[in-house]
Every structure is written in structure tokens, then in C-alpha cells.
Amino acid sequence: MSARDELPGRVVRPGDEEYDTARASWNLLVIREPSAIVFVQAVQDVVDAVGWARRNDVAFRVRSGRHSLEGWSSLDGGLVIDVSELKSVALDPDARTATVGAGLTQLEAVTALGAAGFATPTGTEGSVGLAGATLGGGFGLLTRAFGLASDNLLSVEIVTAAGIGGAEAITVDVTRHADLLWALRGAGNGGFGVVTALTYRIHPVPRAVYLTAHWTGLGDLDRVFEAWQRSAPTADVRLTSQLEIHRDDITMIAVSVRASVGETLGLLQPVLSIGHPEVSAVEGDWAGIYGGFQIPTPEEAANWKFASQFVTTPLPPEAIDVIASFMASAPTSECNYFANAFGGVVPTSEPPGGSVFAHRSALFYAEPGAGWGRRGGVPARDDPLTPECLRWVAAFEDALSPFVQGAYVNVPNAGAAGWQHSYWGSNVERLRQVKAAYDPYDVFRHPQSVSPEPGGDDHRASATP
Numbered sequence: 001m002s003a004r005d006e007l008p009g010r011v012v013r014p015g016d017e018e019y020d021t022a023r024a025s026w027n028l029l030v031i032r033e034p035s036a037i038v039f040v041q042a043v044q045d046v047v048d049a050v051g052w053a054r055r056n057d058v059a060f061r062v063r064s065g066r067h068s069l070e071g072w073s074s075l076d077g078g079l080v081i082d083v084s085e086l087k088s089v090a091l092d093p094d095a096r097t098a099t100v101g102a103g104l105t106q107l108e109a110v111t112a113l114g115a116a117g118f119a120t121p122t123g124t125e126g127s128v129g130l131a132g133a134t135l136g137g138g139f140g141l142l143t144r145a146f147g148l149a150s151d152n153l154l155s156v157e158i159v160t161a162a163g164i165g166g167a168e169a170i171t172v173d174v175t176r177h178a179d180l181l182w183a184l185r186g187a188g189n190g191g192f193g194v195v196t197a198l199t200y201r202i203h204p205v206p207r208a209v210y211l212t213a214h215w216t217g218l219g220d221l222d223r224v225f226e227a228w229q230r231s232a233p234t235a236d237v238r239l240t241s242q243l244e245i246h247r248d249d250i251t252m253i254a255v256s257v258r259a260s261v262g263e264t265l266g267l268l269q270p271v272l273s274i275g276h277p278e279v280s281a282v283e284g285d286w287a288g289i290y291g292g293f294q295i296p297t298p299e300e301a302a303n304w305k306f307a308s309q310f311v312t313t314p315l316p317p318e319a320i321d322v323i324a325s326f327m328a329s330a331p332t333s334e335c336n337y338f339a340n341a342f343g344g345v346v347p348t349s350e351p352p353g354g355s356v357f358a359h360r361s362a363l364f365y366a367e368p369g370a371g372w373g374r375r376g377g378v379p380a381r382d383d384p385l386t387p388e389c390l391r392w393v394a395a396f397e398d399a400l401s402p403f404v405q406g407a408y409v410n411v412p413n414a415g416a417a418g419w420q421h422s423y424w425g426s427n428v429e430r431l432r433q434v435k436a437a438y439d440p441y442d443v444f445r446h447p448q449s450v451s452p453e454p455g456g457d458d459h460r461a462s463a464t465p
Contacts, residue, residue, distance in 0.1 A: 065129020114287025
């Protein structure tokens with residue numbers, strides 16, 4: 001690919017000193033070798049890069065935070081359009097809105113908004129790209145108070161395909177291209193265009209309470225889990241909590257807004273009263289709290305495999321036994337079962353113009369996941385733990401399948417049958433209609449993006465018109 005003199009922005013190619021760094025993703029289980037990576041510097045760079053790829057019949061992918069867990073934001077032998085250097089923040093405190101560049105990570109966004117005493121819902125992992133998290137739905141520790149990240153998404157600047165071989169930047173909101181805004185609120189990751197900026201509704205959050213409770217061992221798991229799943233989705237709307245289970249311990253994390261430490265402890269008593277957890281609760285500014293619980297990437301496992309699930313009715317004792325059994329036999333200490341409470345405002349927070357997100361009635365989101373290997377250590381392909389961990393996650397997912405409903409597009413279940421309906425439920429046909437209207441040639445695609453052709457999601461053309 002002779003791209004350096006033709007592509008806009010900062011172009012990195014194989015053989016360049018920075019190539020390995022430029023192509024690396026967070027999840028080292030998946031390694032891609034693109035022929036070029038263009039780090040765009042402006043919206044026009046994106047327009048030019050998409051147009052170049054179309055004219056030269058070069059397959060491409062869109063990337064921001066590098067957390068695409070199956071590696072679908074990159075590809076072998078094609079072009080990666082990376083928007084991570086599109087970093088900007090413009091706050092309007094009076095209107096309670098913020099417009100940000102698509103290159104911001106969640107930590108950068110939380111920090112920038114927090115400096116002005118505001119927040120918008122994000123996920124908990126700071127190095128994840130804000131745009132990617134939002135466009136798939138987006139939930140975390142402010143979700144029950146303020147809804148999904150995509151519920152707070154008011155407007156999007158996006159580069160779409162235009163004509164034969166071209167591209168254009170358009171602004172999408174409830175008055176302009178409202179059908180595309182609907183699709184971007186939950187199905188927008190790389191399948192309709194390249195998002196370059198996003199405008200959010202923001203909320204005053206000057207202070208928050210952050211609580212952790214830790215149980216050693218799994219002896220209390222059945223009672224802790226039952227109490228959590230019965231109380232967390234119906235708790236005071238100010239409170240959102242998560243449960244994380246490892247093979248040697250259980251941790252509950254909770255955040256409350258507009259509540260004191262004492263109130264937060266009281267709201268969590270159904271769970272805290274079980275066994276003898278070690279409990280810590282602090283009050284502070286949300287940005288400081290968020291930054292404080294981040295784990296530096298070099299300290300995280302190198303390789304990850306997850307399965308995503310939603311739970312709409314409480315898990316019965318036999319399902320909790322499945323979780324206990326798999327966690328007790330987890331291949332590594334990084335393997336976990338993670339759950340994030342829903343409820344609160346989520347069932348009623350669908351924004352004006354609607355949203356494709358299909359899991360508002362869930363009690364909680366759940367995620368069996370395996371982590372293994374050390375960064376800079378043995379590559380995943382040579383690590384004997386790789387097949388063991390992959391088998392463990394697959395078996396765990398299968399054992400829980402009778403008790404769960406649906407899946408989360410940001411944590412894709414690769415190879416799953418019926419993935420479209422697992423992610424988007426009854427919205428799939430409307431999504432295809434929006435795709436056909438804005439990208440009839442399927443220019444923006446990856447293995448689990450929506451096809452403009454009914455039934456064509458698994459049979460994509462190899463060319464890019």
C-alpha cells in the first residue's frame with residue numbers, strides 16, 4: 001500500500017519504528033498487521049481517508065481507544081483510521097451540554113467534565129475510548145442515576161459514505177438525520193461511519209461516595225449474590241453497584257450521588273450484613289474517585305476473553321452454583337464474573353428520538369471473563385494457558401445460557417448464532433433500513449456490523465465500492 005504521500009494526517013506503516021506501538025491493542029490476545037494506520041488530525045482528514053480507501057478499494061476499520069475486544073477496530077493488510085488524536089472539550093454549563101472529540105478516553109472525559117463539577121455516564125475502565133463505549137450503549141457506576149451514556153448522547157458529528165467513492169461529514173441530532181442518531185445510540189461502532197465528535201447532556205456531580213466491600217474466599221457467595229441481585233436493581237436511584245467475583249474473593253463496588261456516606265451504607269445493608277466484609281467508604285469529587293480506582297494498563301493481564309449476558313429475572317440457586325463452581329476452578333486469579341446493576345432510571349431513560357439499545361428491562365449485565373499472561377511476556381499463541389482459558393470461558397457461558405437473555409455489542413460474543421437479535425432484539429430490521437439509507441454499499445463494516453441486505457450480515461462482499 002503506497003499511502004504515506006496520499007493519506008492525510010500522521011501515517012504509520014510496517015517498517016516504521018513506531019509501527020508496533022501504533023498497531024497494538026489493549027487485548028493482546030488479538031494481534032493485527034494493518035498495512036497503514038492514519039492518525040487523523042481533523043475532520044477533513046477523515047473525509048479524505050475514507051475517500052482514499054474507497055477509491056483504492058482498500059478495506060479499512062475505525063479505531064479510537066483500542067479496546068475492541070475481538071480486534072475488529074483493526075485488520076490485517078488494510079487501513080486503520082485512528083481518531084484518538086481528535087481530543088477536544090467544549091462545555092456549556094448553562095445548557096448543561098458538552099461537545100467532545102472522539103479521541104477522548106473515558107478517563108480524559110471524566111477528568112475534563114469533573115473539573116467543572118459535571119459528569120455524564122461512562123464505563124469504569126478509564127483507557128476505553130469514550131466514543132466506542134457510548135456508541136454501543138455505555139454503562140457503569142452512574143448508570144442508575146443518569147441512564148446509559150447513549151441516553152445522554154444529543155448530537156454526533158460523523159463522516160459517512162457519499163456517492164461512489166466519496167465521503168462527507170454530517171451532523172446528526174433529533175432534527176437532522178434522526179434515524180441515524182437512533183442507530184448510533186447502541187449500534188454505532190464502526191458500522192455507519194467515522195464519528196469525530198459527540199455532544200452529551202451533562203449532570204452536576206460535585207461530590208460522590210465510593211464504597212467497596214470485600215469478602216475473602218467464596219464461602220458467602222450464594223448469600224451475597226442472592227442479596228445483591230434482589231436489592232441492587234431496585235435500590236435508591238442514586239446508587240449503582242457492581243459485583244466482581246474471583247476464585248479467591250468477592251468484591252462489591254458502589255457509587256452514590258447526592259447521598260452521604262451514612263446513607264450509602266444504609267442503602268447497601270442487605271448485602272453488607274452478610275458475613276464479615278471489609279468495607280471502605282469515602283466521599284470526594286467524582287473525577288478524583290474515578291481516577292483513583294483505575295488500574296494502569298501495564299499491570300493488567302495481557303490477554304482477555306469475555307462473554308456478555310443480560311439477566312432479566314433473578315438467577316435461581318442452581319445458576320449461582322454454576323458461578324461458584326466455575327470461579328472456584330478458574331484457570332487464573334484474573335478470571336472473574338462481573339455484574340453491573342441496572343434498574344434506576346434505565347427503564348425509562350430512553351432519550352428523545354429513541355435508542356436501539358434493547359436491554360432496558362434487565363436487572364443487571366453479567367460477564368464471565370478470563371485474563372491471563374503478562375504484558376511483554378509470552379505471546380498468547382505460545383501460552384499454554386490460552387486454550388485452557390478459552391475453553392473455560394466458553395463452558396462458563398454455555399452453562400449460564402439457560403438463565404440469561406441477550407448480549408452486549410461492546411463485549412461481542414464472536415461466532416454466536418443470532419448475534420444481531422441478541423444485541424438489538426426487535427430493532428434489527430429497522431437498523432438494516434438505516435444502514436441501507438446511509439451506507440448502501442456496506443463501506444463501513446466489520447464481522448458484526450449490520451448489513452444493508454436482509455440476511456446479509458454473515459456474507460459480506462470483499463470489495464469496498
